[in-house]
Amino acid sequence: MSAPVGNGVLGRGPFFWAGMALMTMGVIVALGMTGAVEQKPLLLLMLLVPLSLMVPLFVAASRRADASGQGCGKGAAQARYIRRVILFAELYLIAVAAMTYFTKTVETQGVVRVVLALLPGFAIVGVLWAIGRLIVEESDEFMRMLVIRQTLVATAVALCGASIWGFLEAADIVPHLDAYWVVVAWFAGLGAGAVANRIQFGAWGAV
Amino acid sequence: MKNRLKVLRAERDWSQQDLAEQLGVSRQSVNAIETGRYDPSLPLAFRIAGLFALPIEQIFEPEEDVAGRD
Known part of the structure; x- marks a missing residue:
């Protein structure tokens, strides 16, 4: 059965975007493992590509959940989960960009350095929290x-x-x-x- | 566990989505139960029985090896 109109992003469903995210993640891991890219900040910045692909992935998944929910309660918890993951993924992107920018351009020390280093981790904790809430809220x-x-x-x-x-x-x-x-x-x-x-x-x- | 959910649903001319909405679950849940891939919890089994106005044992029955243990 073909996907209904409005299901997906740019005509592609969530599994296409998940595949793209995994593929780009694999390329980055391979670049890091083989030593082709040795600078950690650059590797972290490259991670923005698969993480950015998470946005269309979750939007497409959200649209599909909405389309299949049809009032039977199926989509409600998953829709909240998707919104939370999008929020924390965006916060992660901002946190990594800020950490990379400031550590490369400004001599950060002490508390500022600690806070900058903590922010991406906290954003990931937010994603893990969203998964926990999904388990709690899924009826x-x-x-x-x-x-x-x-x-x-x-x-x-x-x-x-x-x-x-x-x-x-x-x-x-x-x-x-x-x-x-x-x-x-x-x-x-x-x-x-x-x-x-x-x-x-x-x-x-x-x- | 075997069940007659598909037959009972067909008798009422309900789609899986129709049944899912009445039970307050996803269509995937109904499909998984119908195909025997997932055994519902006791509360959900009672909701199903209540919806069809039948005793649970007229909808669900254990596999023979389980039934034979008693």
Whole structure:
């Protein structure tokens, strides 16, 4: 069945935008891992591309949720979740841009430096909070179960990845990765969890 | 768990969306229950039974291996 008019962004659905975000994220990870790009600020700035792609992803997902909700209550919690994620993703973009700009152009020290470094992390905490609220607020037990399954898969992916990478790093086999990559792995795990949901239950869960 | 949800819905000429709206759940939930991929909680099973005005056991029945344990 073709997508209804108004479903998606630029004629593309959420999975197209999710694919684009994952692909660009993969390219950036590859550039960082291979040493093609060594400057961390530049890598962080490049992360703005996949994160910017999250905006059309969530807008498309929101439109799809609205289109399929049709008053049966399905879209309400997910719509709030999407709005919250868009808000914190935008705050993250601003925080990373501010941190990168000020650390590159101004000699930041002390409290200012700490605050600038904390802001992006707090924005990511906001996204994690939004996922937690989705689990609390979702009144549809099946959809809630799908989201919980996604977070369990994501946690497994992130913790397994961190454990294996940590010991490989300790043995000087792989390069050092900053701790926030655990969160990146967790978000990738959410995608894997959605695929697992689709295979087992015929529905994706939350984007 | 097996169920007769699809038959009962068809008898009333309801779509999955119609049933979902009356139950206050998503269409995906109805689909997952109908296809046996998801067993509803007891409260939701009672809501379904109430909607069709039938006892739960006339809508849902355990798989044979589970029923045989008693």
